[in-house]
Amino acid sequence: MTSVYFNLTTPPGEEDAALRRELTAKRLRAQGADEAVVDALDRLIARAEPGSGAVAVFAVDGEPEPTVVEMPGARPRDLAVHAPLPCLVPLLAWLQERPPYVLTLVDRKGADIETYRGGTATATTRTIDGPDDEIVRNAPGGWSQMRHQHRAEDSWEHNATMVAHALADDLADSGARVLLLGGDVRAMQYLTKHLPEGVRQEVTVGHVSGGRGRDGAWQHRKQQVREQVSEWADEETRKLLKRLDEGRGPSGLAVEGAVQTLRALARGQVGTLLVADDPADRRTAWFGPAPTQVSDRRTSLVASGATPVVRGPLADVAVRAALLTGAEVHVLEPGTPGGPSQGLGALCRYA
Template identity: 55%
Template sequence: MTLATQSAVAGATETAPGTLRDLLDARGPFVSVYFDREVRPQQAGEAASRWRGLAGRLAKDGADQRALDALTNRVLDSLPGTGVLAAFAADGEVKHVVDLPGPPRGDLVEAGPLPHLLPLLEWRQDHPAHVVAVVDRTGADLLLYAEGATEPVRRTVTGPDDEILRSRGLPQMRFQHRAEDSWEHNATAVAEALEKALDEVSARVLLLAGDVRARQYLTKHLSPRVRQGVAVGQVSGSRSEDGSSGERAAQVAAEAAGAGRRETAELLRRLAEERAPGGHAVEGVHDTLGALAGGRVATLAVTDDPRDARTAWFGPAPTDVFERSEDFVPNGGGPAVRARLADVAVRAALLTGADVRVLAPDTPGAPAQGTGGICRYT
């Protein structure tokens, strides 16, 4: 088997929890921007004017002018473009930028003591780890997407046996057996490479495209662990240059988003189950902030509602999170700071190694008061 890495783009690092923790460690206040760039090239001037209007509004609200100037340069340099530009600035410089592919989501700008990460985390959960395998009878092209990756790692797998061609005088039955043996060997090699790829990005979604018979051989040789623990789906297209890549990319994006929604549904199911006496669920502002202050939360579920004006307090340490400022006991590390409740909860979750699941307003089964989670221990 030959396994070639054609390109390795670490796009996932741009939205990875470690990167976001580094951003949270920076000194605020922050200006957070989600700017839609989905305009035609001839409309770049309109987009620039739209940005200047947003920046002017932030300036009137008291946002740091140096941060706004740095963001203006970054936004204008990115035009014309596609997708959403997520950018976070503090202390007069842009601290982090992520290009978020996908449809427009509406401009959003905020200034506050913390970066507003919920839209970025929501985008990330719509892009769970997955692997795409475009197969034929000689091997496969693999696309490895880590969770939140903006670009895949691309690999080519070439099986140990060459394509079997019909030779003059070779009986049909003998030719068929030789060909099927060759395809079996190549499918086994692809299955082995796929299992390693799924483990590498911790993916539980596998999408197959390409030759129908090759997919059948491959599915046969997937290990029981993959068949039982990974959702296997189908998308269109082949390894040849047939113009199907664009359609396949759209199908892959839709399948990945569907997998993300299923993960959210599973979390809500677990929340309902763990609400029982002795369970590991917490919900409501008071209990959830208490669990975050104790470092007990494994997965935070929080509603992102732009109309939600509730606030909480945070201090220098990851577990410094409070409903009221008088609950904070200074230890020489700095004062408590007031910020949006959801941003405070997300900060504490990320800095203590918890996962975060962002819920839309009015999500059925959401935790009370839009804030809750699953704890590591009761």
């Protein structure tokens, strides 16, 4: 398996892209990568559009088409690895910083909904207009004023209910746990009121400037979106580190260190794997065909009947086992305060 991460924006003072491509190919050949794969990867990188971001490419020896993942906004170090497993940690770290979210601008008639799936810079958009025509609440006067106000409020609430149901579907479909609202204050209140209880408990709701019509707030709104989505991602890390700290101890549900974490993965206990993205980490581990066949020692897997038994980078072996057993993976910066010892740990489903 060959994994390449290539920064499409050459930092000032560093080699130009052509020279970096040559170095990437040279590293892969030195590691024993298939020549056809090296050539295919080089052609793909050469065709990539220069700009702000990076590209990740994964190829299997003998397979005709590599898998390409565009990473807009990413600035990873160039990486070229030929190993038994794909190197997914940098990609997972990038996705983690760009979680899916839904931006919704509402008024009394309905809403414009933009759904951003994880890692993407472009949205799936749709417009929802409720069945009730817009009613201006303060139009008449006299004795009919109160009745007209009630009609207006009912109309707004009916439309907001329809938007709430559409939003619940979009949040569930995208897996987003961040909902950002902007627009008419009263319409937002009704919308929030009619979101299903499960959505309100699971989703973080934030607010942005501007409304549904074209206005001058879009530039400021983009910055608000970036800040709130980033803060949500940072808060998720803080919550996991808090759970790790609370789970330390003999009766806790946290494990840390390479050996203990691999043992938890081998028992299928892990709910969330915590792994540091450390390019200097040279540790290895062993794995067999089954998702739970992982160990720091080859002999233990051989004794269990696993065959073949393969050696790979520790982080990649742990990530493979976590993903194949349905666990989540959370990537940390090396040396994160409160992180697991040895840069590897887990929150377990059961003791």
